Amino acid sequence: MSYQQFAYLYDELMADAPYSKWLSFIKSAVFAYHPNTIRLLDVGCGTGSMPILLAKEGFEVTGVDLSSDMLMVAKEKADKGNVALSLFQQDMRELEGLGAYDCVTILCDSLNYILTEEDVKRTFLSAWNHLEPNGLFIFDVHSLHKINDIFIGSTFGSNDEALSYIWQCYQGEYENSVEHDLSFFILTNNDNYERYDELHIQRTFSAEDYSKWLNECQFEVLSITADFENHKPLEQSERILFIAKKS
Known part of the structure; x- marks a missing residue:
């Protein structure tokens, strides 16, 4: 994809x-x-x-x-x-x-x-x-609260039929930063699921x-x-x- x-x-x-x-x-x-x-x-x-x-x-x-x-x-x-x-x-x-x-x-x-x-x-x-x-x-x-207390260490997800995802949040390299590790599972036209992975890094001050x-x-x-x-x-x-x- x-x-x-x-x-x-x-x-x-x-x-x-x-x-x-x-x-x-x-x-x-x-x-x-x-x-x-x-x-x-x-x-x-x-x-x-x-x-x-x-x-x-x-x-x-x-x-x-x-x-x-x-x-x-x-x-x-x-x-x-x-x-x-x-x-x-x-x-x-x-x-x-x-x-x-x-x-x-x-x-x-x-x-x-x-x-x-x-x-x-x-x-x-x-x-x-x-x-x-x-x-x-x-x-x-x-x-700072959202990065450190809400995101880091949390896992979010959805199991909708057409689009599912797992979203895991880890402590980033920098102070007050988070790594968003996302895996998406998308239903294709032939009723199979295609996986797509992304890594997003954010930091705040x-x-x-x-x-x-x-x-x-x-x-x-x-x-x-x-x-x-x-x-x-x-x-x-x-x-x-x-x-x-x-x-």
């Missing part, structure tokens, strides 16, 4: 992802801090679910992802939905030549695939370089570290909240959301 086929299955696996909450969060941030936002760059856009929602809200959206197969699926979905979407294959640490935007987003814990302090800063600078003055930078990450690095990269931190609620992160929070401004 090609990764392109898996990319279609990715949408099934992400069917319960809180896309509507991300959309509401972005619209609220834009309304509060940059109401004239038109052009938006979504980094780590995957199969395009979030950029398509944003485009339907009237934003001019460009999507960037490292995976050409994910981008191929995103293009097919956008074309099918008659949604105007520009798509580029680039590494979020080395964005170049994409122009300037009113807002840059890195959603769905995509930033957690960046494993070192230096590369996080490189990513922040890439975002800074593609923002208009006073443009917004919005991203979310897993909390404290909210204080992200805030400090944003300041070092000449961003002003406007808001740090958790779990799509209007409150500061708590010890048991799972997703930390940042809004920053190019200063």
Whole structure:
């Protein structure tokens, strides 16, 4: 099975992802801090679910992802939905030549695939370089609690007939990192199951570290909240959301 086929299955696996909450969060941030936002760059856009929602809200959206197969699926979905979407294959640490935007987003814990302090800063600078003055930078990450207390040592699974999986989580090489070892079993047209294995590595840092690095990269931190609620992160929070401004 090609990764392109898996990319279609990715949408099934992400069917319960809180896309509507991300959309509401972005619209609220834009309304509060940059109401004239038109052009938006979504980094780590995957199969395009979030950029398509944003485009339907009237934003001019460009999507960037490292995976050409994910981008191929995103293009097919956008074309099918008659949604105007520009798509580029680039590494979020080395964005170049994409122009300037009113807002840059890195959603769905995509930033957690960046494993070192230096590369996080490189990513922040890439975002800074593609923002208009006073443009917004919005991203979310897993909390330390989610990585260390929920993921590490846990096993998740599903035994649906068409798509089953086993998802095991191990301590990663770095502090506050996790290795997601996934095995998928997909029912084929001849009633056999095809196995597909993937390894995903994620790492997170404290909210204080992200805030400090944003300041070092000449961003002003406007808001740090958790779990799509209007409150500061708590010890048991799972997703930390940042809004920053190019200063």
